[in-house]
Amino acid sequence: MTRHEPATAQPRAAVRRDARQKVTGEARYAVDRTPPGCLHACPVPAAVARGRVTAVHADEILRRPGVHAVLTHENAPRLGDADDPTLALLQEDRVPHRGWFVAVVVADTPENARAAADALRIDYAPSEHDVRLSADHPRLYTPEKANGGHPAVRERGDFDTAFAASPVRLDATYTMGALHNHPMEPHAATAWWDDDGLTVYDSSQGATTVRDVLARLFRQPQQRITVVSAYVGGGFGSKGTPRPPAVLAAMAARHTGRPVRLALPRRDLPAAVGHRAPTVQRVRIGAAADGTISALAHDVVTQTSTVKEFVEQAAVPARTMYTSPHSRTTHRVVALDVPTPSWMRAPGEASGMYALEAAMDELAEAVGVDPVELRLRNEPDAEPDSGKPFSSRGLAECLRDGARRFGWAGRDPRPGVRRDGDVLSGTGVAAATYPVLVSPSRASAHAAPDGRFVVRVDATDIGTGARTVLAQIAAEALGAPLDSVRVELGSSRLPDAPVAGGSSGTASWGWAVHKACAALRATLASDPGRTLPPEGVTVEADTKEEAGRTYPYARHAFGAHFAEVRVDTATGEVRVGRLLGVYAVGRVLNARTARSQFIGGMTMGLGMALTEHSTMDPSFGDFRERDLASYHVPVCADVPDIEAHWVEEHDPHLNPMGSKGIGEIGIVGTAAAIANAVHHACGVRLRDLPLTPDRLLPLLTTRASAP
Amino acid sequence: MDQTLSERASTVTLRVNGTDRSLTLDHRTTLLDALRDHLDLTGTKKGCDHGQCGACTVLLDGRRVNGCLLFAVACAGRSVTTVEGLTDGEVLHPVQEAFVARDALQCGYCTPGQICSAVALLDEAARGEPSHVTPPERLPGGPVPLTPDEIRERMSGNICRCGAYPNIVAAIEEAAR
Numbered sequence A: 001m002t003r004h005e006p007a008t009a010q011p012r013a014a015v016r017r018d019a020r021q022k023v024t025g026e027a028r029y030a031v032d033r034t035p036p037g038c039l040h041a042c043p044v045p046a047a048v049a050r051g052r053v054t055a056v057h058a059d060e061i062l063r064r065p066g067v068h069a070v071l072t073h074e075n076a077p078r079l080g081d082a083d084d085p086t087l088a089l090l091q092e093d094r095v096p097h098r099g100w101f102v103a104v105v106v107a108d109t110p111e112n113a114r115a116a117a118d119a120l121r122i123d124y125a126p127s128e129h130d131v132r133l134s135a136d137h138p139r140l141y142t143p144e145k146a147n148g149g150h151p152a153v154r155e156r157g158d159f160d161t162a163f164a165a166s167p168v169r170l171d172a173t174y175t176m177g178a179l180h181n182h183p184m185e186p187h188a189a190t191a192w193w194d195d196d197g198l199t200v201y202d203s204s205q206g207a208t209t210v211r212d213v214l215a216r217l218f219r220q221p222q223q224r225i226t227v228v229s230a231y232v233g234g235g236f237g238s239k240g241t242p243r244p245p246a247v248l249a250a251m252a253a254r255h256t257g258r259p260v261r262l263a264l265p266r267r268d269l270p271a272a273v274g275h276r277a278p279t280v281q282r283v284r285i286g287a288a289a290d291g292t293i294s295a296l297a298h299d300v301v302t303q304t305s306t307v308k309e310f311v312e313q314a315a316v317p318a319r320t321m322y323t324s325p326h327s328r329t330t331h332r333v334v335a336l337d338v339p340t341p342s343w344m345r346a347p348g349e350a351s352g353m354y355a356l357e358a359a360m361d362e363l364a365e366a367v368g369v370d371p372v373e374l375r376l377r378n379e380p381d382a383e384p385d386s387g388k389p390f391s392s393r394g395l396a397e398c399l400r401d402g403a404r405r406f407g408w409a410g411r412d413p414r415p416g417v418r419r420d421g422d423v424l425s426g427t428g429v430a431a432a433t434y435p436v437l438v439s440p441s442r443a444s445a446h447a448a449p450d451g452r453f454v455v456r457v458d459a460t461d462i463g464t465g466a467r468t469v470l471a472q473i474a475a476e477a478l479g480a481p482l483d484s485v486r487v488e489l490g491s492s493r494l495p496d497a498p499v500a501g502g503s504s505g506t507a508s509w510g511w512a513v514h515k516a517c518a519a520l521r522a523t524l525a526s527d528p529g530r531t532l533p534p535e536g537v538t539v540e541a542d543t544k545e546e547a548g549r550t551y552p553y554a555r556h557a558f559g560a561h562f563a564e565v566r567v568d569t570a571t572g573e574v575r576v577g578r579l580l581g582v583y584a585v586g587r588v589l590n591a592r593t594a595r596s597q598f599i600g601g602m603t604m605g606l607g608m609a610l611t612e613h614s615t616m617d618p619s620f621g622d623f624r625e626r627d628l629a630s631y632h633v634p635v636c637a638d639v640p641d642i643e644a645h646w647v648e649e650h651d652p653h654l655n656p657m658g659s660k661g662i663g664e665i666g667i668v669g670t671a672a673a674i675a676n677a678v679h680h681a682c683g684v685r686l687r688d689l690p691l692t693p694d695r696l697l698p699l700l701t702t703r704a705s706a707p
Numbered sequence B: 001m002d003q004t005l006s007e008r009a010s011t012v013t014l015r016v017n018g019t020d021r022s023l024t025l026d027h028r029t030t031l032l033d034a035l036r037d038h039l040d041l042t043g044t045k046k047g048c049d050h051g052q053c054g055a056c057t058v059l060l061d062g063r064r065v066n067g068c069l070l071f072a073v074a075c076a077g078r079s080v081t082t083v084e085g086l087t088d089g090e091v092l093h094p095v096q097e098a099f100v101a102r103d104a105l106q107c108g109y110c111t112p113g114q115i116c117s118a119v120a121l122l123d124e125a126a127r128g129e130p131s132h133v134t135p136p137e138r139l140p141g142g143p144v145p146l147t148p149d150e151i152r153e154r155m156s157g158n159i160c161r162c163g164a165y166p167n168i169v170a171a172i173e174e175a176a177r
């Protein structure tokens, strides 16, 4: 078994390396590069929820000034198979959901392209559609796997018997609507073909992956495709897989022989770049009178599209969290005529832990045990599902440390008793977990004769601080000053690397960087007296073997979230007063960027709890909330000062840096902590997110008028 | 319905970051697109094109506006400051400096808009312009003290999906000192 030696210290809060470029506006994102002669493309979303395109009246549009082309399934380049049906664009007349792109208009200016796209008449043969998810949908089925390759169903012991025999039984169903990633930078790409092949500036979480997929779609060798994602305006999963802009811009560029820029309008994002699927989650817990869990079932119902199966793995965290000798965790899904769901920050954990942690709060109330204590009482000795020991499990420490920092001790558990005029206040707690993931990566390390170093890896900095943290890892492995290391990332011309996703970026890229730098250091040390040749020395590394290792441990990050809320009983409005998170994530490599990741995740969790809501219009078959005026991303006034802390955790079973991923765990327990605090404030147990005034107020009124 | 270019376009002069720029622009071109596509000032970002996110915030005659909500030809003769115009050579504006120091950004896409908004906010508060959360008993005339709540309220037209708000508030407090 590999044990990683503890690393030596480097500046632990280095300033973000690209901060200056970002505050001055110098940083160029995909849509900020417009080559000479560039045309502008505007995609046309399908206006029916299901059916076929019967005619595209392109001739009318081609007569308009400035219009160069209209691409449809009739004339667009034929694509190869890339194993992602969401990218089989303009290949056939079928419309699988409203918002599916059925044409692309290319013009000389963005204004002309948009006006022409708006004016393009398309005839459809619509068919009946079904976009309504329900827990008793007749077409629900059990998939083989949920997202992440997790088995859809896991059983241990005999849940039904144990649950029936439990002195305390909780059976609660939690729902949440779809959520949208809505990174601030809408997905965009600029593409052109020349003698070297295809070049694409793409807004993506991983240029290597986009290159590989484009190579398959356009049947080109990989080396004839260059994808650049130097600066990316957030993604939160929605840019983790290649998306339509890169494909459509490359098609339009091939068709017109000119560079083409395509930026998705914000309103196209909900249908085109994935969403967190709505879920109906039933949680049943059977416990002893002291709260010890004997039976735990988590049954998830969710939706996918008819294009591709994606199953939000919401029941998976229940396999890790608590002692549960008898357990059943299941996923069922129905393929509806809806856009294809996909990754959104902590897919599975964010929705699943909302339900599980809200249920734990209900159990705490039912058995009269403090919710922090209840979780401590159900700490397992090994991962319940796999039986493997944890490589490290800092949940108890996070709960204790968070309780101390938050001032949890002595909390009056009674709901609805802290009143100040119309306002009731309360506090809540929830746990968080996220798996440790890692993928193979390559990297190179170069030593120049002047004593400077260059590290190259096709990592992507989507705002995580990868540029900064990789430089720290390199400097540490080289034993060199931080400012002697330059990092090049964000281009498929650099050594191949996996996407920024699954909170695995730092582990995956960092491992390869560490390996290359350690080898370079050894090379240099083997001949300390020599002067380097003018071209310097370069060492390459590949972590295929390391990343593929299996470990006899369950490896997860953990955290605890604490929230304080105020509920206005006159309006039903919930305001968050305090939010505090404590994390056990191995070694934190950069305190500054890590804290930003945590508070960012918690902010998104606050949105999930209170403001973010997307609904499906059953007759139009469309998301109703498709812009930032109707889909409420938290704004500055919604967000209190957020505290993020972490406990010291030395886990030798991770990687040479000793780090676990931190990009997603911040969102995981936040919504439950807030929902639990709302119950503590006002005594209302609302099991449907988000907790908006229109839902809460009727329950508050009922409660107030009850005897 | 097709129009000739002269019917669709006009030549206007905008004073951008202190320099007069003469541009022939489609009447539909927004101030945001004029800056980005015609002057290559891509620091100003497009997040929604609908006045809902603040990524396109610039200063028009010193006041913050959403560049996506203004037609460029309607801004003829006016003075525009973008994020690129805030730096003095190599020297960052104090608000930019504070954003770096406080890590008030992650992906950086909302950042130019946040910074332009913050620069205008400091002026608005100094001029004594009240906000929704300014206590009514505060005597009019003097500058408004920039408490965290004042900053949060006044910055709520600029969405940050990365959730850098606590750091943005801290940065603006620092710049206000």
Ligand code: FES
Pocket (backbone or CB within 6 Å): B045, B046, B047, B048, B049, B050, B051, B052, B053, B054, B055, B056, B057, B066, B067, B068, B069
């Ligand atoms: S781009 Fe102007 S407000 Fe969003």
Ligand code: FES
Pocket (backbone or CB within 6 Å): A184, A233, A234, A463, B104, B105, B106, B107, B108, B109, B110, B111, B159, B160, B161, B162, B163, B164
């Ligand atoms: S820094 Fe990414 S949206 Fe604000």
